[in-house]
Amino acid sequence: MLATLITAGVAFVFYLLLTFGSGTVGVWSIEELITGAVLSLVAGLVAGRVAVRREGGERGHPLRMLNPLRILLFLVYLVGPFLFAMAKANLDVAYRVITGKIRPGIVRLTPGLSTDFGVTLLANSITLTPGTLSVDVDEENRDLYVHWINVTDPEPSTKAVCGSFPDWARRIAE
Amino acid sequence: MHIFLYVLFGIGVAFNGLGALALIRFPDVYTRLHGATKCTTFGSIFTAVAVIVYGFARGGTTYQTLAIHAIIALLALLITNPTGSHAIARASYRSGIKPKGAVVDKLEDRS
Numbered sequence: 001m002l003a004t005l006i007t008a009g010v011a012f013v014f015y016l017l018l019t020f021g022s023g024t025v026g027v028w029s030i031e032e033l034i035t036g037a038v039l040s041l042v043a044g045l046v047a048g049r050v051a052v053r054r055e056g057g058e059r060g061h062p063l064r065m066l067n068p069l070r071i072l073l074f075l076v077y078l079v080g081p082f083l084f085a086m087a088k089a090n091l092d093v094a095y096r097v098i099t100g101k102i103r104p105g106i107v108r109l110t111p112g113l114s115t116d117f118g119v120t121l122l123a124n125s126i127t128l129t130p131g132t133l134s135v136d137v138d139e140e141n142r143d144l145y146v147h148w149i150n151v152t153d154p155e156p157s158t159k160a161v162c163g164s165f166p167d168w169a170r171r172i173a174e
Numbered sequence: 175m176h177i178f179l180y181v182l183f184g185i186g187v188a189f190n191g192l193g194a195l196a197l198i199r200f201p202d203v204y205t206r207l208h209g210a211t212k213c214t215t216f217g218s219i220f221t222a223v224a225v226i227v228y229g230f231a232r233g234g235t236t237y238q239t240l241a242i243h244a245i246i247a248l249l250a251l252l253i254t255n256p257t258g259s260h261a262i263a264r265a266s267y268r269s270g271i272k273p274k275g276a277v278v279d280k281l282e283d284r285s
Contacts, residue, residue, distance in 0.1 A: 014246070017242055017245075017246060018242075018243070018246060020235075020238065020239050020242050021235035021236070021238065021239045027235065086216060087216070090189065090212070090213060090216045093192075093196075093208060093209060093212070093213060094189070094192050094213065097192050097195055097196045097199055097200070097209055097213075098192075098195075100199055102200070102205060102275075103277050104202075104204065104205055104273050104274070104275060104276050104277070105273065105276045105277040105278035105279060106273060106276065106278065106279045106280050106281045106282075107278060107280055108280040108281075123256070123260065124253070124256040124257065124260075125256075126256075127212075127255075127256035127259055127260050128212065128215065128252065128255065128256045129212070130208055130209070130212035130213060130216070131208060133204060133207055133208060133259065133260070133263055134256075134260055134263075135204070135260070135263045135264055135267050135281060136264055136267065136281055145280060145281045147204045147208075147263065147273060149205060149208050151277050151278055154277065154278040
C-alpha cells in the first residue's frame with residue numbers, strides 16, 4: 001500500500017513536470033491533473049512492489065531513499081565528484097580515440113556494497129564514465145566485472161579504477 | 175550570452191564527433207562501446223545544458239516548458255544510457271565475443 005502510494009507520488013511529480021504550462025490551475029489544466037492522477041495510480045499499482053522493497057541485510061530499509069539527506073547527497077555527488085571524474089575520463093578517452101593507444105581487459109572489483117540499489121548506482125556510475133564499462137555482476141557477493149580500456153594492473157584496487165565512487169554509493173544508498 | 179551557448183554547443187558537438195570517430199578507430203565491441211556511448215552522452219549533456227540555459231534565460235511559459243523537458247530528457251539519458259550499454263556488453267560476452275587484445279580477462283576464469 002505504502003509502496004504503491006510512494007511510486008504513484010513520484011510518477012505524478014514527473015507527469016506534472018512534463019505537462020508544465022498547460023492551463024490555468026496553477027500552471028496546469030484540470031484535464032491534465034486528472035489524467036496524471038489516474039495514470040500515476042496505475043503506475044504505482046503495477047510498479048510499486050518493484051520500486052520500493054526490502055533488500056538483503058540490515059541496511060536495506062525499504063524507505064531509506066525518502067530521507068532528504070540522501071537525496072541531497074545524491075545531487076551533490078552528481079554535480080560534484082561524478083561530473084568531474086566524467087569530464088576527466090572523457091578527455092582521457094578522447095586522447096585514446098585520437099592516438100589509438102589502448103590496453104583493454106576485464107578486471108574484477110570488490111566494492112563491498114551490500115544492497116542492490118548501491119551496486120546499481122555504482123555500476124551505472126562506472127558505465128557512464130568513459131574508459132570503464134561494467135560487463136557483468138556476481139550476484140552472490142556483488143563483485144563487478146569491469147571492462148577497462150587502459151589496464152595498468154591486472155589485479156587493481158577499487159580506487160584505481162573508479163576513484164571515490166564506492167564511498168559515495170555507500171553513503172547514498174546504504 | 176549567445177557566445178556562452180555557442181561554446182556549450184561546440185563542446186557537445188566535438189565530443190559527439192569523437193564518439194563517431196571512436197566507432198571507426200577502435201577494434202572490438204567493448205572498446206567501441208566506450209567511445210560510442212559515453213562520449214556521446216557527455217556531448218549530449220552539454221547540448222542539453224545549452225537548451226536548459228537558453229530556455230530559462232529567455233523566460234515565458236513556452237521556453238520554461240522547453241527547459242524542463244530538456245531536464246527530463248537529460249535525466250532519462252543518464253539512467254538509460256549506462257543500462258543500455260551494460261546490456262549490450264553483457265549480451266555480447268554471453269554470446270561468446272571475447273575482448274580483442276585483452277591483457278587480462280577475469281570473467282573467463284569464472285565460467
